[in-house]
Amino acid sequence: MKFVAVSSCPTGIAHTYMAAEALEQAGAAAGHQVVVETQGAAGSTPIDPAVIADADGVIYAADLEVKDKDRFAGKPFVDVGVKKAVHDPNAVVAAAVAAVESARAAGVPTGPVAPAAPVTKVDTNAGAGTRIRQWLMTGVSYMIPFVAAGGILIALGFMLAGVAWPGGEGAVEVTKIPLADLVAGFDPLSLQHWSAVLFQTGALAFGFLVPVLSGFIAYAIADRPGLVPGFVGGAASVAVGAGFLGGLVTGFLAGGVALWISRWKVAKGVRGVMPVVVVPLLSSLVVGVVMLVLIGKPIASAMTSLTDWLTGLSGANAILLGALLGAMMGFDLGGPVNKVAYTFAVTGLSVQGLADDATQFKIMAAVMAAGMVAPLAMALATVVRKNLFTHSEQENGKAAWLLGASFISEGAIPFAAADPWRVIVSSVVGSSAAGAVSMALGAGVRAPHGGIWVLPLMSTFWAFVVAIVVGTVITAGLVIALKSMRPSPVVAAEQRADAALAA
Structure with a gap:
């Protein structure tokens, strides 16, 4: 059979492309052709309409709503999350085959109905906790690119400022150059001006962090009616100093209010102006009043207390926090727990005026x-004890070197899917150790992503490298020890087959 598929994940990075590769390989192994369109952070190249027309069925391996879904209307389909395609692509392909066969037997092809393209795939039948997580992850997924771009530009600006100003005062001086002065009298030959441009551009990108978070949480809840009050609420949160916590509150508040107002039963003559005037006007008014008058000040006080607590952390408390965040990063490898720890870290970067050694x-x-430990450790383990891993895992280990070095935790997912408890236990222990060592040795970075590629932007970069090495060695050693106690029957079967072929 011939299938077309679409893969996407909230961040649009690792899971999107891993699902595509897994589906293509599983389809080929089963004798089918699978052509995948990845709708990731880098954009997407639409599948040729002729390929779609020739396809027997469609596979949706997506956590976001599929763009231009009407292209596939009328085709038998299966709709699974992206993790299902990564962890068990054979079952997904088998389900797609069954869907096609069922449609043929019934004589009536069935296909998806194209909805009004919400930003995220929220399961309305799921429990309240699941839906809240899906709404939150939508906001985080749209926030991360702003954080990454802004954080790296700010870090580059500070690095350049360290050269432009003698005496180590660059990190302070670069923030004193007003944006208006740069616009009015930029000197292309001045290293100081270039560092200020990088810093100011990054600061502008960072300025969208809270409004984007709030706006897209509201969008996930109420679709387009939630965008305006969500962004307004986020901007109000920044204005009163409520920051990230305020953005979370206004996102959920704006989404709820906009959804409620958009469901009002109104006269036909008013329906046309509801989405463009009434809903954004009333919902923005409600959110603005609530944030500016009622809850903004207490949330701002809470943010100030959190910042002061983080700034005051030292010694054993800082090490314990690093160990806890490290364990969270290693637990589900790009999942919700991992994202909570990552989001906690990146929001701290938005606080301006901090010294390079700030907590x-x-x-x-x-x-x-x-976050780099698990994939690097799996790659190392496949080299040290190759005979404990399948041929497929050994190949995945080669890719895991680059994924781990680039701070893409999802590079360890194929190993965790094949052997969950041993890999996850090892990952949690090693990642926790890496977080603790990094905090103990005082490594610091202003960039929110990049792995080894942002080493020049780090303070005490050697401490960062030591932490990664320690965590990687611990995780790889644990995995090898646990697998050696009870070797995988799949690996044993492959080894017997190899021996038979060699004979």
């Missing part, structure tokens, strides 16, 4: 180091 930057370094 917020140390937390970011600890989280990044911990």
Whole structure:
């Protein structure tokens, strides 16, 4: 059979492309052709309409709503989350085959109905906790690119400022150059001006962090009617100093209010102006009043207390926090727990005026180091004890070197899917150790992503490298020890087959 498929995940990075590769390989192994369109952070190249027309069925391996879904209307389909395609692609392909055969037997092809393209795939039949997580992850997924771009530009600006100003005062001086002065009298030959441009551009990108988070949480709840009050609420949160916590509150508040107002039963003559005037006007008014008058001040006080607590962390408390965040990063390898730890770290980067050795930057370094451990450890283990892994895992290990080095925790997912408890236990222990060591040695980074590629932007970069090495060695050693106690029957079967072929 011939299938077309679409893969996407909330962040649009690792899971999107891993699902595509897994489906293509599983389809080929079963004698079918699978052509996948990846709707990831880098954009997507639409499948040729002729290929779609020739396809027997469709596979949706998506956690976001599929773009231009009407292209596939009328085709038998299966709709699964992206993790299902990564963990068990054979079952997904088998389900797609069954769907096609069922449609043929019934004589009536069935296909998806194209909805009004919500931003995220929220299961309305799921429990309240699941839906809240899906709404939150939508906001986080749209926030992360702003954080990554802004954080790296700010870090580059500070690095350049360290060269432009003698005496180590660059990190302070670069923030004193007003944006208006740069616009009015930029000197292309001035290293100081270039560092200020990088810093100011990054700061502008960072300025969208809370409004984007709030806006897209509201969008996930109420679709387009939630965008305006969500962004307004996020901007109000920034204005009163409520920051990230305020953005979370206004996102859910704006989504709920906009959804409620959009469901009002109104006269026909008013329906046309509801989405463009009434809903954004009333919902923005409600959210603005609530944030500016009622809850903004207490949330701002809570944010100030959190910042002061983080800034005051030292010694054993800082090490314990690094160990906890590291364990969270290694637990589900790009899943909700991992994203909570990552989001906690990146929001600390938005606090301006911090010294390079501030605890917020140390937390970011600890989280990044911990997130790199699992894929690097799996890659190392496949080299040290090749005979404990299948041929497929050995190939995945080669790719895991680059994924781990680039701070893409999802590179360890194929190993965790094949052997969950041994890999996850090892990952949690090693990642926790990496986070603790990073905090203890004082590694810090202003960039929220990049792995080894942002080493020049780090303070005490050697401490970051040591933390990764320690965590990687611990995780790889544990995996090898646990697998050696009870070797995989799949690996044993492959080894017998190899021996038979050699004979």
